[in-house]
Amino acid sequence: MRPTPQKPLARFSLELVGLAILATAIAVIAAYHLFGGFASESARRALLFCVTVPILSTVPIQLYALVSLSRLRRENRQLFHVATRDGLTQVLNRTTFKQCAEAEIGALWHMPGGTLPHTLLILDADHFKRINDRLGHHVGDTALTAIAATLRRSVRRDDLVGRLGGEEFAVLLRNAGPEEAMLVAERLRATIHGIEVGPPDARTRLSVSIGGISFRSGVAFDALYKIADANLYKAKRTGRNRTELTRLGQFGTGGPTIEGRLAPAALPPPRQRRRVSQSSVPQRLH
Secondary structure, three states, X not given: OOOOOHHHHHHHHXXXXXXXXXHHHHHHHHHHHHHOOOOOHHXXXXXXXXXXXXXXXXXXXXXXXXXXXXXXXXXXXXXXXXXXXXXXXXXXXXXHHHXXXXXXHHHHHHOOOOOOOEEEEEEEEOXXXXXXXXXXXXXXXXXXXXXXXXXXXXXXXXXXXXXXXOOEEEEEEEOOOHHHHHHHHHHHHHHHHOEEEOOHHHXXXXXXXXXXXXXXXXXXXXXXXXXXXXXXXXXXXXXXXXXXXXXXXXXXXXXXXXXXXXXXXXXXXXXXXXXXXXXXXXXXOO
């Protein structure tokens, strides 16, 4: 969860005000005993001094604390981003994606009035090693960044997108059953297939194979990943640039079952191919 530095700032300010009030009270008590009361003019001046100085001295301290904590907040945001994002593609890294997916899936156990359908998609770039070997790793980085940008742009804000490692990505679709998930997966596949990378004399069109599993109950993430990964490799074995999606059945005495596979829905032909130049995509962060 993202840290909230406003609460520490408010707490620190209250503590500082409390210390100023305590220091004022101590000074007033000391002045009272020193002057034997506040009847004289010098005693009243001492009282005014004891009240104003501690309170006014907190103002620069408060300003300094505000500036320092604001800087720490910016640094914490930067550290949070670095710790949770993949450095190249800026989607969630493997650890963060798994943690967020497990939290989302775990919430299904406590959802009143039934559960919402979810779908886990695993995407893998086809022939990615060939792109690296023929065109260079910088073109491979461009391809990965273009795929990640397409995923982020093509799903909803509350869906999860992450890079699991290498050329493998994952998407967790919230409130998406198998039919809707198949439409989303096919749209992602068709859009990515319209992207070309590489120099002008050696343009290469990208493609991905997709494996997925739709479910309605809280299931261990590793179990879901294993099923989606098996569907991914079936898509690879049967020709690549394909989607394989199954639906997880209800729990029985033998555990979750696979209800069946869905055929890809018919999609309109993709629009004109979208070309991605190396200069238009951010390069690897060092």
